[in-house]
Amino acid sequence: MLWYFVAALLLMIVLRKVQLRLVLSLAKHGSLSGHARLARLIARRLPHYEFDERRFFSADDAPPEVAARRRAGFMRLAALCLERYPQGAALTREVEEALSDLQFTARYRVPFQFSGMVRRHLRGGAFLQSSAQSTLTDVDGNRFFDLSGSYGVNLFGYDFYKECIERGSQLVRELGPVLGQYHPVIAYNVRRLREISGLEEVSLHMSGTEAVMQAVRLARYHSGRRYLVRFCGAYHGWWGDVQPGVGNPVAAAGTFTLKDMDPASLRVLRMRRDIACVLVNPLQAMHPNSSAPADSGLLNRRPPAAVERAAYAEWLRQLRAVCSERNIVLIFDEVFVGFRLAAGGAQEYFGVRADMVTYGKTLGGGLPIGVVCGRRELMKRYREERPADICFARGTFNSHPYVMGAMHEFLRRLESEPIRSMYRDLDALWEQRARRLNERLRAEQLPLQISHLSSIWTVNYLQPSRYHWMFQYYLRAEGLALSWVGTARLIFSLNYTDADFAAVSERILSAARAMQRDGWWWPGAALTERAIRRRVLRELLQAWWATSSIGSRSSPRSRYSGARQ
Numbered sequence: 388m389l390w391y392f393v394a395a396l397l398l399m400i401v402l403r404k405v406q407l408r409l410v411l412s413l414a415k416h417g418s419l420s421g422h423a424r425l426a427r428l429i430a431r432r433l434p435h436y437e438f439d440e441r442r443f444f445s446a447d448d449a450p451p452e453v454a455a456r457r458r459a460g461f462m463r464l465a466a467l468c469l470e471r472y473p474q475g476a477a478l479t480r481e482v483e484e485a486l487s488d489l490q491f492t493a494r495y496r497v498p499f500q501f502s503g504m505v506r507r508h509l510r511g512g513a514f515l516q517s518s519a520q521s522t523l524t525d526v527d528g529n530r531f532f533d534l535s536g537s538y539g540v541n542l543f544g545y546d547f548y549k550e551c552i553e554r555g556s557q558l559v560r561e562l563g564p565v566l567g568q569y570h571p572v573i574a575y576n577v578r579r580l581r582e583i584s585g586l587e588e589v590s591l592h593m594s595g596t597e598a599v600m601q602a603v604r605l606a607r608y609h610s611g612r613r614y615l616v617r618f619c620g621a622y623h624g625w626w627g628d629v630q631p632g633v634g635n636p637v638a639a640a641g642t643f644t645l646k647d648m649d650p651a652s653l654r655v656l657r658m659r660r661d662i663a664c665v666l667v668n669p670l671q672a673m674h675p676n677s678s679a680p681a682d683s684g685l686l687n688r689r690p691p692a693a694v695e696r697a698a699y700a701e702w703l704r705q706l707r708a709v710c711s712e713r714n715i716v717l718i719f720d721e722v723f724v725g726f727r728l729a730a731g732g733a734q735e736y737f738g739v740r741a742d743m744v745t746y747g748k749t750l751g752g753g754l755p756i757g758v759v760c761g762r763r764e765l766m767k768r769y770r771e772e773r774p775a776d777i778c779f780a781r782g783t784f785n786s787h788p789y790v791m792g793a794m795h796e797f798l799r800r801l802e803s804e805p806i807r808s809m810y811r812d813l814d815a816l817w818e819q820r821a822r823r824l825n826e827r828l829r830a831e832q833l834p835l836q837i838s839h840l841s842s843i844w845t846v847n848y849l850q851p852s853r854y855h856w857m858f859q860y861y862l863r864a865e866g867l868a869l870s871w872v873g874t875a876r877l878i879f880s881l882n883y884t885d886a887d888f889a890a891v892s893e894r895i896l897s898a899a900r901a902m903q904r905d906g907w908w909w910p911g912a913a914l915t916e917r918a919i920r921r922r923v924l925r926e927l928l929q930a931w932w933a934t935s936s937i938g939s940r941s942s943p944r945s946r947y948s949g950a951r952q
């Protein structure tokens with residue numbers, strides 16, 4: 388009798404585990420971003436190859452006349468770089484051997500097959516001497532409109548941040564860089580952060596990555612549960628547990644990556660008892676389930692299916708409900724979008740409240756920052772009744788007086804009329820600007836279209852090509868500064884005037900016309916997206932064959948000449 392009972396119990400446990408596994412599998416997105424292990428496995432095996440000069444211009448089998456036009460355009464840009472950026476190029480040469488960060492960003496600006504030639508010819512651009520409002524001036528005196536947005540930090544124009552830093556430094560000068568105790572300015576910062584977030588407590592860190600790390604750690608500590616749920620494609624900084632796929636050398640064993648905006652994910656949250664928290668990056672409203680775009684992986688970037696603000700808000704409401712029901716901590720990662728979408732951040736913009744919110748970037752008034760705001764019982768790092776059971780978090784530079792001073796200025800100015808006025812009709816303004824530019828692109832039959840979430844823009848491409856990434860160099864030639872992810876993210880500061888914006892629009896149009904004239908968007912009849920993908924796959928297999936067997940003995944790299952191997 389007892390045996391029957393034990394056997395039945397075991398069977399029930401096994402069946403439950405199988406059911407949970409199944410429900411989890413159904414909630415994974417079909418793409419590689421949804422399958423971290425597989426993505427890492429493939430990434431580790433992807434062979435390197437690059438095009439020689441001939442193939443560089445005809446990787447899509449364009450006829451010689453088109454390849455010649457491309458070559459002429461490329462060499463014109465190369466000559467422009469030599470002429471315009473001599474000091475920038477010299478400085479790059481001086482440091483690149485020793486500056487790993489620069490090596491990485493330079494290498495991953497464009498698809499790797501093209502990267503070597505681009506780095507040899509289209510040099511310069513990494514060194515700046517000054518900024519003013521929404522413009523940057525490089526060491527050679529070239530002035531650019533800034534579309535890099537300093538990774539999203541620049542929300543109100545560079546002068547605003549210079550003033551925050553200067554005024555903030557004055558406030559704390561007498562104390563100087565004393566750590567471990569606080570300058571009084573912190574009292575105002577904490578009060579304002581509580582008001583803005585609507586949450587009871589605040590902790591201060593040095594970067595967005597650390598803030599996310601601490602929020603998740605606290606959620607695990609208080610819930611006693613292991614798993615963090617993040618959504619497919621969302622970026623939350625570079626801590627291992629929130630970056631389970633490519634880029635992290637080890638598996639993130641305590642992370643589930645689920646489908647965004649999908650009832651299957653709600654089912655997982657409802658069924659499992661081991662989920663500590665759900666981490667949401669509201670920027671994903673722009674492209675649910677897709678990773679942050681970058682030109683380095685660019686084959687084609689089609690406009691994503693539009694997600695209405697109301698639909699994403701509804702998804703957040705559903706998440707809110709299931710998290711409340713199952714005692715799961717709901718964390719909004721507002722490091723990027725906080726203060727950008729609305730003065731009260733994504734919580735205000737989408738009308739949904741989280742249990743914890745992380746902020747960073749612009750909040751430091753131009754200096755490095757990460758902040759966690761949370762409900763009191765979640766923020767506590769110790770237990771009254773178990774003194775040794777603590778949730779440790781430190782950081783030498785946390786609450787650095789100069790950062791607190793600049794943040795104080797940032798938060799104070801946020802209440803001022805000129806800044807408040809920037810938030811008025813913000814969405815309508817950027818919607819109108821994007822629409823107008825899209826209309827002009829359409830009218831001129833240029834194969835581009837902008838998608839955007841307020842002031843965060845992405846350039847999408849309407850026809851297949853292997854060369855869309857070249858567009859970033861045409862934009863630069865027109866005096867537009869982009870970050871190393873290229874046309875994937877154009878980040879505007881809210882102080883862009885109509886005149887500034889009109890100038891940027893003209894430059895985008897002019898760059899697109901030149902790109903088209905130079906033949907990079909050659910519309911070969913057989914050039915479908917599928918054909919391009921197939922072709923890249925074939926090249927990869929050839930390179931893999933060359934490097935994995937006999938070829939690897941003679942050369943670890945493959946230089947793809949285009950000869951069918």
Ligand SMILES: Cc1ncc(COP(=O)(O)O)c(C=O)c1O
Pocket residue numbers: 538593594595596597599622623624625668720721722723724747748756757
């Ligand atoms: C949503 C989000 N979370 C976290 C981070 C990491 O912040 P940091 O680069 O300051 O570590 C970023 C950075 O881009 C981000 O966009």
